[in-house]
Amino acid sequence: MLRIITTYLILDTYKMDIALFGFGCVGQGLYDALGQSHGFKAGIQKIGVKDRHKLRKIALDHFSFDSLEILGRSDIQAIVELVDNAEDALDIVTSAMQRGLHVVSANKKLLAEHFDVLFQLQQKHGVALLYEGACAGSIPIIRNLEEYYDTESLISVSGIINGSSNYILTRMDRDGLDYETALKQAQELGFAEIDPWLDVAGFDPKYKLVLLVVHAFGVIFKPDAVLNLGIQNVSAFDIEHAALKGQRIKLVAYAARNGNNIQAFVLPRFVGKESNLINIDNEYNAVEIEGAFSGKQLLVGKGAGSYPTGAAVLSDVAALSHQYRYEYKKLHQNIAANGHGLQDLDKDFTLKLYIRYQDDAQLQALDIKEVIEQYTSPRAKYLIAEVGFESLYNIRGKENKLFVALVG
Amino acid sequence: MLRIITTYLILDTYKMDIALFGFGCVGQGLYDALGQSHGFKAGIQKIGVKDRHKLRKIALDHFSFDSLEILGRSDIQAIVELVDNAEDALDIVTSAMQRGLHVVSANKKLLAEHFDVLFQLQQKHGVALLYEGACAGSIPIIRNLEEYYDTESLISVSGIINGSSNYILTRMDRDGLDYETALKQAQELGFAEIDPWLDVAGFDPKYKLVLLVVHAFGVIFKPDAVLNLGIQNVSAFDIEHAALKGQRIKLVAYAARNGNNIQAFVLPRFVGKESNLINIDNEYNAVEIEGAFSGKQLLVGKGAGSYPTGAAVLSDVAALSHQYRYEYKKLHQNIAANGHGLQDLDKDFTLKLYIRYQDDAQLQALDIKEVIEQYTSPRAKYLIAEVGFESLYNIRGKENKLFVALVG
Incomplete structure (x- = not known):
C-alpha cells in the first residue's frame, strides 16, 4: 500500500528518462550501477558518443553520434554528461540547460572553469545541475555541504581529493615503485585523467576545491586564481625523508576562512601520525x-x-527524480551581502615549506623569509623555510623542477 | 536579488517557530548554535522543563513547566525533544505528532523502542520526525543513508557509535586509567548517558544501530531482539593483550546483509592497523x-x-524549514514486498571470540564449537574460540562477568 503511493508519486510527477553523453570509465560504471539498482530505475534513451569505430560493450543501437539530435528528443528530462573534452562538454551542458533539461555532470574542469555561467543558467532556466561525481568520487561531499552544513559556520574544508596522485604516492611509498611506473599503473586502473598532468600537477584537485569552496563558503573563485603545486617532481628521497620522521607525503587541497577572506591552495604536505590523512591510501580520498x-x-x-x-552519478540521477537541486544558500547570502559571489582570496601569509632544489638559482623565484633548516649532500639539497605564499605562484609552470611540500 | 527570492520562499511558505523540550547538555548546545548561526534562524517560543528549582543560564520567562500548554500553542510548527526520560519523551512526541507538529528528537532509546509506532504516526498525520542528533552526534549518517545511499544496495553498516564507551577505552589504553576513573571523566565531560549502563553495556549503540538498519536496509528490529555486549567487564589485562598484538579494543556496532536476512549486533572487537577504526579516539565516532x-x-x-x-539537531530544524522529511524508501519497498517491514534477524552463524573468564562454570552458557587458543595464568584466563552466536544472548545480564570480544 505504502509502496504504491511512493511509486505513484515518483513515476507520475516525474518519470526519469535520460540521455548519457560519453561512455568511458564512469559512463560504463553508471550503466552497470543503474542496471543493478533495486530502488531506482531510470531509462537511458540514448548514449551520445563521438567515435563511430570504437568497440562498445553494448549494442550499437543504444548510441547516437549526433548530440543535437539527442538534445532535441522529447522523451528525456535530463542528461548525464561524462565527456572527456571540456569544450564539447560545455556545449552539451549549456545547450541542455537552455532547452530546460536537467544536467548531471562529473566534469570538474568544466564546472570549475565555467561555474559562474553554469550557476546563472540554473537560475535562468529553472533547471538542476548536480555534480557529486565531480568531487571525491563516491564521497557525498557536495550533498553534505549543501544539505547538512548549510547552517554551520565552517572553518575549513580540506583533504585528499585526487585519487590518481594518491595512488602514485602510495605505491612509491609502500612498494618503492618509481614515479613513472606508479603513474602508468594509475592510468591502467582508470584512476588518472586522460592528460595525467591535470592530476599530478594538482589541477584536478584544484577544480574540485573550487566546487567545495562554493558550497562550504558560498564563494566562487576562478581556478586560475587558486594556487596548485603537485607531485610531478617528487622523488624517492622526499618520500624517505618523510618516512624518517614517521610521516608520509600527501597531495592536500585546503580552503579555510580567514576573517572575511579565504585561503585556498593545493600543495603536497607532510602528514604525521596525528593526521587523519596518513593512512588514506591508493585511490581513496x-x-x-x-x-x-x-x-x-x-x-x-x-x-x-x-x-x-x-x-x-547514479545518486544524482535518483535525486533528480525527486526534483532535488542545489540551493546554494551560502552563495545566495554572499551575493545579497556584497552584490556578487566573490570574496578576496587571501594571499598575504607565509607557509613553512620543505623545498628540494638542484641549484641555488631556482630559489630566487621564492620569497624566502627565514631558513630554518638547510641540507646538502651528493644526493639532494633541501631547505625548510618560511616562504611568502604569493611567491609560490612563480613556480607553477611545467619547467619548474622544485619539489615543495608543506611541513607540519 | 537572488537572496530576496530565497528569503521569500523560506519565510513566506514556512516560518519556523519551535518549542524545545529539555534544556540539558544538548538543549543548551542547540540554543547556542542557533544563536550563532548565520544562515538560519528559528524562534524558540518556549522551553519545556520539569524542574522548577534548577538554576538556568537564561531568563526564567523562556521556560514553561506545562507541556500541554506548550503543545497547544498556535505559534509553533515543530518541537525539539531533548528529554532524558524516555516515557515523558514518548508522551511529548506522540502528542505533538497527533497535533500536526513536526518533531526533531535526539532520543535514540525512544526512537528505537517505539520505531514502528513513530513511523506510522508520521504517515498518519503527515508530519516529519527527524533524528540525526540521535545517531553518532555530529556525523550526518541518517541523512546520508536516507538521501545518498537510497539507490545503493548496501552490504554493511558498522562502526563506533558510542562516544562514552570509546572515551573510556581510549583513556584506559592511552593513559592507563582504570575503568571507574575513565567512566567518571566521561560523565563529567557530558559524554555519558544519565544511566551509564546504557552506554557501557552497549544499549545506546544498539538503539542507534536499530535506526541505522531502518535506513540502510529498510528493516525494523525491536532493540530487545538485537544482541549487545558491552565493555563493562573490560580490564587492563584485555587492553594489554590487544596492545601486544598491535591492536586496540573498540566497541563496534555491526549490521550486514546475509541473503535476505540481516546480522546485527554490538560487541567489543579487537581492531588492528588495517582497520579504519583503530585511531578513532575519545568521543569521536x-x-x-x-x-x-x-x-x-x-x-x-x-x-x-x-x-x-x-x-x-540544528541541521534537522533547518531541514524542517525546507519541508524536509525522511522518505524511508527502502522500508517502503520491503513493506510492499512482504507486507511488513520486518525481515529475519540471522542468528545462525559462529563468531571467533576472545573470552576472558574467572572459572570454567561461566563458560557453560556459551555454545563453544572449537577452542583455538587457551591461556591460564595467575592474572587471567582466556580462550580464543569459535562460538555459536545465539548463545551470546545468554550472557547479556548485569550478573555476567565474562569479557567477550570479536577477534579479527
Missing part, C-alpha cells in the same frame, strides 16, 4: 570539514574508478 | 558504509557532547 559547532568531521571513500564514481 | 558499487565509505566526527549534537 578523504575530506575533512571543520565546523564551529560540529567540530572536525572526516569523510573517506574511493575517489576514483568506474563504479565508485558511477554510483555517485 | 566512526561509521563505515559498504556499498556494492560505492565501495567502503567512512564518516568520522564527534559522537557526543553539547555542541556536536546540538549542531546535528
Whole structure:
C-alpha cells in the first residue's frame, strides 16, 4: 500500500528518462550501477558518443553520434554528461540547460572553469545541475555541504581529493615503485585523467576545491586564481625523508576562512601520525570539514574508478527524480551581502615549506623569509623555510623542477 | 536579488517557530548554535522543563513547566525533544505528532523502542520526525543513508557509535586509567548517558544501530531482539593483550546483509592497523558504509557532547524549514514486498571470540564449537574460540562477568 503511493508519486510527477553523453570509465560504471539498482530505475534513451569505430560493450543501437539530435528528443528530462573534452562538454551542458533539461555532470574542469555561467543558467532556466561525481568520487561531499552544513559556520574544508596522485604516492611509498611506473599503473586502473598532468600537477584537485569552496563558503573563485603545486617532481628521497620522521607525503587541497577572506591552495604536505590523512591510501580520498559547532568531521571513500564514481552519478540521477537541486544558500547570502559571489582570496601569509632544489638559482623565484633548516649532500639539497605564499605562484609552470611540500 | 527570492520562499511558505523540550547538555548546545548561526534562524517560543528549582543560564520567562500548554500553542510548527526520560519523551512526541507538529528528537532509546509506532504516526498525520542528533552526534549518517545511499544496495553498516564507551577505552589504553576513573571523566565531560549502563553495556549503540538498519536496509528490529555486549567487564589485562598484538579494543556496532536476512549486533572487537577504526579516539565516532558499487565509505566526527549534537539537531530544524522529511524508501519497498517491514534477524552463524573468564562454570552458557587458543595464568584466563552466536544472548545480564570480544 505504502509502496504504491511512493511509486505513484515518483513515476507520475516525474518519470526519469535520460540521455548519457560519453561512455568511458564512469559512463560504463553508471550503466552497470543503474542496471543493478533495486530502488531506482531510470531509462537511458540514448548514449551520445563521438567515435563511430570504437568497440562498445553494448549494442550499437543504444548510441547516437549526433548530440543535437539527442538534445532535441522529447522523451528525456535530463542528461548525464561524462565527456572527456571540456569544450564539447560545455556545449552539451549549456545547450541542455537552455532547452530546460536537467544536467548531471562529473566534469570538474568544466564546472570549475565555467561555474559562474553554469550557476546563472540554473537560475535562468529553472533547471538542476548536480555534480557529486565531480568531487571525491563516491564521497557525498557536495550533498553534505549543501544539505547538512548549510547552517554551520565552517572553518575549513580540506583533504585528499585526487585519487590518481594518491595512488602514485602510495605505491612509491609502500612498494618503492618509481614515479613513472606508479603513474602508468594509475592510468591502467582508470584512476588518472586522460592528460595525467591535470592530476599530478594538482589541477584536478584544484577544480574540485573550487566546487567545495562554493558550497562550504558560498564563494566562487576562478581556478586560475587558486594556487596548485603537485607531485610531478617528487622523488624517492622526499618520500624517505618523510618516512624518517614517521610521516608520509600527501597531495592536500585546503580552503579555510580567514576573517572575511579565504585561503585556498593545493600543495603536497607532510602528514604525521596525528593526521587523519596518513593512512588514506591508493585511490581513496578523504575530506575533512571543520565546523564551529560540529567540530572536525572526516569523510573517506574511493575517489576514483568506474563504479565508485558511477554510483555517485547514479545518486544524482535518483535525486533528480525527486526534483532535488542545489540551493546554494551560502552563495545566495554572499551575493545579497556584497552584490556578487566573490570574496578576496587571501594571499598575504607565509607557509613553512620543505623545498628540494638542484641549484641555488631556482630559489630566487621564492620569497624566502627565514631558513630554518638547510641540507646538502651528493644526493639532494633541501631547505625548510618560511616562504611568502604569493611567491609560490612563480613556480607553477611545467619547467619548474622544485619539489615543495608543506611541513607540519 | 537572488537572496530576496530565497528569503521569500523560506519565510513566506514556512516560518519556523519551535518549542524545545529539555534544556540539558544538548538543549543548551542547540540554543547556542542557533544563536550563532548565520544562515538560519528559528524562534524558540518556549522551553519545556520539569524542574522548577534548577538554576538556568537564561531568563526564567523562556521556560514553561506545562507541556500541554506548550503543545497547544498556535505559534509553533515543530518541537525539539531533548528529554532524558524516555516515557515523558514518548508522551511529548506522540502528542505533538497527533497535533500536526513536526518533531526533531535526539532520543535514540525512544526512537528505537517505539520505531514502528513513530513511523506510522508520521504517515498518519503527515508530519516529519527527524533524528540525526540521535545517531553518532555530529556525523550526518541518517541523512546520508536516507538521501545518498537510497539507490545503493548496501552490504554493511558498522562502526563506533558510542562516544562514552570509546572515551573510556581510549583513556584506559592511552593513559592507563582504570575503568571507574575513565567512566567518571566521561560523565563529567557530558559524554555519558544519565544511566551509564546504557552506554557501557552497549544499549545506546544498539538503539542507534536499530535506526541505522531502518535506513540502510529498510528493516525494523525491536532493540530487545538485537544482541549487545558491552565493555563493562573490560580490564587492563584485555587492553594489554590487544596492545601486544598491535591492536586496540573498540566497541563496534555491526549490521550486514546475509541473503535476505540481516546480522546485527554490538560487541567489543579487537581492531588492528588495517582497520579504519583503530585511531578513532575519545568521543569521536566512526561509521563505515559498504556499498556494492560505492565501495567502503567512512564518516568520522564527534559522537557526543553539547555542541556536536546540538549542531546535528540544528541541521534537522533547518531541514524542517525546507519541508524536509525522511522518505524511508527502502522500508517502503520491503513493506510492499512482504507486507511488513520486518525481515529475519540471522542468528545462525559462529563468531571467533576472545573470552576472558574467572572459572570454567561461566563458560557453560556459551555454545563453544572449537577452542583455538587457551591461556591460564595467575592474572587471567582466556580462550580464543569459535562460538555459536545465539548463545551470546545468554550472557547479556548485569550478573555476567565474562569479557567477550570479536577477534579479527
